[in-house]
Amino acid sequence: MVAVSTAVIYLYHITQPPVTTSLSNRAYDEIRRMIVRLALAPGAVINEDDLQARLGLGRTPIREALQRLVRDQLVTVIPRRGMYVSTIDVGELSTLYETRAVLEPYVTRLACARGTDAQWAQMRQVVDAARRSGAPADELIGYDRECHEIVWAAADNRFLTDTLDMLYAQSDRLWHIYLAEVDDMADAVDEHEAILHALEARDADRAASLVEAHIRAFDTQIGNAVRRRLESPLAG
Numbered sequence: 001m002v003a004v005s006t007a008v009i010y011l012y013h014i015t016q017p018p019v020t021t022s023l024s025n026r027a028y029d030e031i032r033r034m035i036v037r038l039a040l041a042p043g044a045v046i047n048e049d050d051l052q053a054r055l056g057l058g059r060t061p062i063r064e065a066l067q068r069l070v071r072d073q074l075v076t077v078i079p080r081r082g083m084y085v086s087t088i089d090v091g092e093l094s095t096l097y098e099t100r101a102v103l104e105p106y107v108t109r110l111a112c113a114r115g116t117d118a119q120w121a122q123m124r125q126v127v128d129a130a131r132r133s134g135a136p137a138d139e140l141i142g143y144d145r146e147c148h149e150i151v152w153a154a155a156d157n158r159f160l161t162d163t164l165d166m167l168y169a170q171s172d173r174l175w176h177i178y179l180a181e182v183d184d185m186a187d188a189v190d191e192h193e194a195i196l197h198a199l200e201a202r203d204a205d206r207a208a209s210l211v212e213a214h215i216r217a218f219d220t221q222i223g224n225a226v227r228r229r230l231e232s233p234l235a236g
Contacts, residue, residue: 027057027065035074035085036172046075046083072166088173090226096174097219100167104148104215105208107155107164108195112204115154120200123150127196130189140185141175147192151199151211171218178225191217 031051034040051062066083069075076086111119130143148168152161191214198207 023057023061024064024068027051027055027061028068030055031062031065031069032072032074032169035069036169036176038173038176040085042085042087042173042177044085046085072169074166074169088170088177090174093174093219093222093226096167096170097215100164100171101212101215101219103160103164103167105212107157107160108151108199108207108211109204110157110160111151111154112199112202112207114156115151115199119150119154120196123147123192123196123199126150127189127192130192137185138176138179140188141172144185144188144192145172147195151195154199171222174222175218178222178229187217188214 031040040046046066048059048062048066051057052059055062066075070077070083074086076084078084126143126146130140133139133143135143145168148164152164155161191210195207195210195214198210
């Protein structure tokens with residue numbers, strides 16, 4: 001009886017995720033959100049003690065999260081000086097676009113072949129919620145992300161998902177920086193509706209083409225926002 005109980009305890013421990021891992025994931029999600037939503041602005045110094053106090057977490061999960069964010073290029077380490085929130089060079093906007101414009105349509109083709117009706121039903125719920133919400137632009141970007149995440153999950157390729165997740169975070173940061181100058185987000189809902197119809201029909205060519213157009217529209221919006229700010233009398 002004792003042997004059985006010991007085995008059960010052992011199996012429990014090897015099948016449960018370590019507590020430090022779940023705390024690290026929580027720290028990662030929270031700090032990443034702070035960076036993307038500009039609560040931690042580009043160029044800001046990363047203070048571990050401050051993050052511990054704000055998140056109610058220990059030093060180890062905070063440090064593990066920051067290491068992941070360095071790999072995601074959201075945090076920069078400067079030797080002998082410390083950690084900083086990575087800055088955003090708008091000159092790299094075209095590079096960000098061309099990378100997403102290649103990867104997102106490819107992932108969409110995979111999703112067309114591998115996705116399930118349940119996933120498209122989930123995407124339908126997101127699109128319908130976005131259309132009904134009347135939400136401001138800064139909330140609509142959350143629905144946009146959900147749609148992309150469903151497609152990534154349907155593609156079932158974690159390497160591509162990790163890369164696209166990092167690229168999307170950079171795009172999201174740019175979007176929040178230029179929020180005041182960004183055009184209405186309502187068109188994005190219509191774009192996701194059309195993409196969903198193509199996915200449901202298993203029309204990979206059309207779905208990929210629509211996703212590429214969606215990425216291009218985002219790039220155009222940000223580009224226009226950058227130009228408007230640069231041309232503003234208050235610029236500089």
